[in-house]
Amino acid sequence: MKQLYKISALLLLVILFAACSDDDDPMYETGTYVQSAEFTDPDAGKEYLLTEETASNTFESYTWTASDYGTPIGMRYTIQVDLKGNDFKNAVTLGSTQNRQIRFTVAEINGAILDLGVNDAEPTYLEMRILTQAYAGEEGITPLPDYPTIYSKSLELLVTPYVSDPPELYIAGAQNNWTHDVYIYSANRDSKYQGYAYLNGDFKFSSLPNWDGNNFGAGANAGELGTEENGPNLNLPEGIYWLTADTRALTWTSKAVTWGVMGNIVAGNNWATDIEMTYDTDKNVYTLTGDFVAGEYKFRRDNDWAVNLGPGNEPNILEYNTNDNIKLSSAGKYTIMLDIFSDPTKLTYTITPAN
Numbered sequence: 001m002k003q004l005y006k007i008s009a010l011l012l013l014v015i016l017f018a019a020c021s022d023d024d025d026p027m028y029e030t031g032t033y034v035q036s037a038e039f040t041d042p043d044a045g046k047e048y049l050l051t052e053e054t055a056s057n058t059f060e061s062y063t064w065t066a067s068d069y070g071t072p073i074g075m076r077y078t079i080q081v082d083l084k085g086n087d088f089k090n091a092v093t094l095g096s097t098q099n100r101q102i103r104f105t106v107a108e109i110n111g112a113i114l115d116l117g118v119n120d121a122e123p124t125y126l127e128m129r130i131l132t133q134a135y136a137g138e139e140g141i142t143p144l145p146d147y148p149t150i151y152s153k154s155l156e157l158l159v160t161p162y163v164s165d166p167p168e169l170y171i172a173g174a175q176n177n178w179t180h181d182v183y184i185y186s187a188n189r190d191s192k193y194q195g196y197a198y199l200n201g202d203f204k205f206s207s208l209p210n211w212d213g214n215n216f217g218a219g220a221n222a223g224e225l226g227t228e229e230n231g232p233n234l235n236l237p238e239g240i241y242w243l244t245a246d247t248r249a250l251t252w253t254s255k256a257v258t259w260g261v262m263g264n265i266v267a268g269n270n271w272a273t274d275i276e277m278t279y280d281t282d283k284n285v286y287t288l289t290g291d292f293v294a295g296e297y298k299f300r301r302d303n304d305w306a307v308n309l310g311p312g313n314e315p316n317i318l319e320y321n322t323n324d325n326i327k328l329s330s331a332g333k334y335t336i337m338l339d340i341f342s343d344p345t346k347l348t349y350t351i352t353p354a355n
Contacts, residue, residue: 035068036150037077037100037130047123047158048109055107056208063101067132067150074098074135076228081112084125084156091129092116092191092248095214096227098135108213113161115191115248121162127154166345169193169245173203173233180209184243185344191248195344196257198240198284202233205245205252216247225250240279242301259286259338262308263297265328266290274303277338286338289354296325299338299349309338309347318347326351 041063048059067075076098080091092112095102118124134147168183175198176182184195193205205225207213218234219226225245226232236254245252260274269275277286277299299318301307310322328334328351335354340347 034070035065037064037067037132037152039064039128039130039152039155044156045158049160050106050110050162052162052164055105055110057106059104059106059109061101061103062128064130064152066100067130069134069147069150073144073147076133076135077102078131078133078227079104079128080131081109081116081126081128083116083118084127086127088127088129088154090116093227093250094128097229103212105208105213107167108207109159110161111167111191111207113159114163114167114189117190118161119163119189121160123158123160126157126159128157129154163189167193169247170206170209171197171199171203171243172206173199174201175199175203175238180206182341183209183344184245187345191246193243193245193247195243196240196340197243198279198281198341199236200238202235204233205247207247214247216245216250216252219250223251223253225252257301258303259340260300260303261288261297261336262300263325264295265292265297267293274300277336284339284341286340287335289333289335291331291333292328293331294328296327298325309349316348316350318349 039062042060046060050059062079064077067077069075076096077100078096079094079102080088081094082088082091092115094104094108094112113124113126130152132150132152134144136142136144166185166187166189168185170180171182171184172178172180182197184193184197186193205216207215214227216225216227216234218224218232225234225247227250234252239256240258242255242257243252244254258276260276262271262274264270266275275288275290277288279285280287299309308321309318310324311317311326312319312322326349333354334351337350337352338347339349342348
């Protein structure tokens with residue numbers, strides 16, 4: 001009987017301890033939170049004039065207080081920006097971190113404003129906020145869906161952007177020894193990028209020609225981009241790819257491609273079949289060397305007319321899907337070169353006598 005009393009007393013103590021613990025250190029309950037993060041620096045209402053000459057400079061370094069879910073848990077903070085009064089319906093993600101501070105460059109802020117549809121160098125009112133999500137693991141890459149997303153109060157700022165050449169999204173990986181000398185571009189100066197690249201294994205996208213900006217690796221699912229610090233890399237087998245990436249929707253696509261010459265500059269081949277070009281890994285161009293006759297030709301992708309290149313309005317400049325052909329005036333041995341990599345906004349070609 002005494003043993004039974006001891007067990008009952010022990011159970012009562014456990015229940016009382018749990019009740020006290022609930023009162024003193026409440027555990028998280030679904031749909032509730034204790035406190036959201038809030039900006040501590042800089043102050044709201046600051047005004048900024050952006051210039052292309054200072055694109056790589058620091059725009060601002062932001063710091064904030066910690067969010068609190070009422071229980072010890074890993075957290076990731078994401079900074080978003082939108083036009084003032086839009087309730088963050090079209091929010092652009094600037095970056096994320098497990099720390100309570102982050103730095104953005106002038107180019108990153110300018111790009112975000114252009115992503116929001118601002119196309120003029122006019123003063124633009126913006127609102128910025130901190131989005132907090134609970135994560136598990138030391139690297140903070142496993143979200144905990146049972147915990148709600150917490151939003152800070154918005155921070156208002158007035159920014160005058162600059163309008164420049166189409167923004168670039170750089171590619172660093174195994175194919176170029178993790179340098180940032182390859183890029184794709186945004187034709188509409190928004191968050192959607194496209195272009196060609198030679199890839200061979202792991203790689204990442206980056207907003208700057210270094211690792212100081214926003215970097216994009218593999219997301220949780222195929223076709224998704226991740227922004228986690230030290231997160232997993234993207235990966236493709238060796239080849240030439242047509243790439244698209246949306247740094248706002250955090251998505252990307254890839255399509256392996258080939259390029260060839262179609263025309264009547266090869267004896268006996270009167271616009272019948274493509275002559276495949278060879279990719280030169282050292283020069284980062286396509287080439288084709290052979291004996292040609294006088295005639296006309298075009299470049300075609302994937303042996304199909306859906307994507308082809310003909311002469312543009314400037315010498316040696318190519319345009320997509322034109323009605324005109326490139327002309328070869330005299331027969332001889334030539335090397336035809338196609339460059340779709342050096343400047344994704346301006347594709348070029350040359351044809352030169354070969355030994």
